[in-house]
Amino acid sequence: MTKKKVQIWDGNVRDAALTILLAVDKNQAYSNLLLNQTINKYNIDAKDRALLTEITYGTLQHKYTLDYYLEPFIRGNIDLWVRWLLRLSLYQIVYLSRVPDHAAVNEAVEIAKRRGHKGIASTVNGILRSILRQGIRSTDEIKEPIKRLAIETSHPEWLVERFMESYGIEKTTEMLLENNVPPIQTVRVNTTKATVKDVIRLLEEEGITAKQSKVIPECLHFVNGQASRTKAFKEGYITIQDESSMMPANVLNPQEGWRVLDMCAAPGGKTTHIAEKMKNEGSILATDLHPHKLDLIEETSSRLGLNIIETAPIDGRKAADFLQKESFDGVLVDAPCSGLGVMRRKPDIKYTKREEDFESLHEIQLKLLDNAVEVLKQGGRLVYSTCTVNVDENEMTVKKFLASHPEMEPVQIENLPELLLERGQSGMLQVFPQDFGSDGFFVASFRKKTDLEMAEKGES
Numbered sequence: 362m363t364k365k366k367v368q369i370w371d372g373n374v375r376d377a378a379l380t381i382l383l384a385v386d387k388n389q390a391y392s393n394l395l396l397n398q399t400i401n402k403y404n405i406d407a408k409d410r411a412l413l414t415e416i417t418y419g420t421l422q423h424k425y426t427l428d429y430y431l432e433p434f435i436r437g438n439i440d441l442w443v444r445w446l447l448r449l450s451l452y453q454i455v456y457l458s459r460v461p462d463h464a465a466v467n468e469a470v471e472i473a474k475r476r477g478h479k480g481i482a483s484t485v486n487g488i489l490r491s492i493l494r495q496g497i498r499s500t501d502e503i504k505e506p507i508k509r510l511a512i513e514t515s516h517p518e519w520l521v522e523r524f525m526e527s528y529g530i531e532k533t534t535e536m537l538l539e540n541n542v543p544p545i546q547t548v549r550v551n552t553t554k555a556t557v558k559d560v561i562r563l564l565e566e567e568g569i570t571a572k573q574s575k576v577i578p579e580c581l582h583f584v585n586g587q588a589s590r591t592k593a594f595k596e597g598y599i600t601i602q603d604e605s606s607m608m609p610a611n612v613l614n615p616q617e618g619w620r621v622l623d624m625c626a627a628p629g630g631k632t633t634h635i636a637e638k639m640k641n642e643g644s645i646l647a648t649d650l651h652p653h654k655l656d657l658i659e660e661t662s663s664r665l666g667l668n669i670i671e672t673a674p675i676d677g678r679k680a681a682d683f684l685q686k687e688s689f690d691g692v693l694v695d696a697p698c699s700g701l702g703v704m705r706r707k708p709d710i711k712y713t714k715r716e717e718d719f720e721s722l723h724e725i726q727l728k729l730l731d732n733a734v735e736v737l738k739q740g741g742r743l744v745y746s747t748c749t750v751n752v753d754e755n756e757m758t759v760k761k762f763l764a765s766h767p768e769m770e771p772v773q774i775e776n777l778p779e780l781l782l783e784r785g786q787s788g789m790l791q792v793f794p795q796d797f798g799s800d801g802f803f804v805a806s807f808r809k810k811t812d813l814e815m816a817e818k819g820e821s
């Protein structure tokens with residue numbers, strides 16, 4: 362039997378959101394990728410694009426809260442697609458003031474008729490109208506504080522508990538709330554091609570307002586428009602990147618002429634930033650475990666006009682077996698991690714990650730760092746980064762790494778604005794999503810001592 366291909370877009374925003382949400386739930390599809398593919402494939406116009414993004418992300422972001430509100434109104438079993446339809450309709454009623462309640466209900470009933478039958482449509486109508494009549498229940502009914510916070514902010518309880526233990530109630534609450542706020546669209550200016558001012562002007566000519574960030578100088582915040590569709594993007598003046606991800610290249614502070622290894626490089630966001638910092642002079646080896654991802658680095662380098670980047674498929678846990686010892690002036694290990702800092706962008710992470718998934722990551726991260734040390738020159742700079750907020754993968758990984766490498770010393774985080782430097786301690790910096798509206802991110806900086814320094818300190 363041939364499988365029926367699902368047509369995501371037929372001009373109905375809510376129907377498309379429902380198809381995407383179901384695919385995310387049933388096939389573990391990534392919400393951000395599926396949404397972007399849909400928008401680009403069907404060339405969806407700006408108004409529908411905004412609503413589709415808002416409903417898809419918003420419903421996913423608030424899934425547990427919406428289920429809490431729906432629970433008293435649902436009797437017996439309902440199909441998965443009906444549950445998602447109820448969730449996305451209630452999302453509009455509770456969170457989107459610009460969508461009138463009756464419009465959200467009518468749209469839901471029409472979709473239920475089309476996808477199911479009259480009986481399902483009348484159930485959907487009944488549930489949504491009952492909620493409108495009786496109102497949603499308060500979370501004050503939940504007496505246990507962690508459970509209440511988990512439901513209010515739609516995060517799993519085990520994760521809330523974990524964050525509380527590491528960061529305390531205030532920081533945790535701020536972070537959980539921020540995880541439900543849509544991310545700001547940020548881009549990095551290709552400083553080898555134009556100045557920040559010039560790029561702002563180029564974008565203005567395309568009808569786009571972009572503002573220079575107060576945190577990372579080469580970062581622009583988009584006020585309107587879609588970066589990937591601009592001429593400035595196509596012609597290599599900008600790269601789409603979260604502002605936090607612009608920290609590692611700044612902290613590494615590579616100089617023109619350096620030889621740099623970017624060990625976990627794909628899709629190349631930081632590799633190309635490093636090349637821009639080096640003014641496209643010197644050489645960068647960008648490696649990744651997955652050979653197919655290397656094409657992305659090459660595509661981006663060529664779009665940006667950077668020609669000092671070479672790629673190679675190498676498992677970083679064995680990099681020292683393939684690369685010359687002590688041959689790189691700088692190494693970046695932007696490690697695979699649990700991604701708990703990017704939940705605004707990938708809300709599905711909240712529901713798919715399991716605590717046991719994290720355990721193996723710490724070991725992989727240490728192996729990558731062990732190899733980085735071997736290929737780093739004496740006196741060279743090593744930067745370790747993750748896009749997570751998790752002590753085990755960040756501070757603990759650094760602690761264990763330093764304990765087993767007397768030849769490495771932490772160095773003060775440098776080359777970032779004062780407001781960030783103040784937070785950096787013992788060569789480490791943890792940024793939370795609520796700090797300046799960027800992803801949660803961790804960066805640590807180290808220097809390899811020379812043999813002479815080791816001998817003088819009696820450490821060799």
Ligand SMILES: C[S@@+](CC[C@H](N)C(=O)[O-])C[C@H]1O[C@@H](n2cnc3c(N)ncnc32)[C@H](O)[C@@H]1O
Pocket residue numbers: 606624625626627628629630631632648649650651654675676677678695696697698
């Ligand atoms: C956080 S992402 C890197 C993002 C990239 N640095 C950027 O800025 O675009 C982590 C990368 O590590 C790669 N990876 C996972 N395990 C690896 C290993 N053992 N050796 C090398 N790369 C690995 C993954 O394929 C993934 O592309």
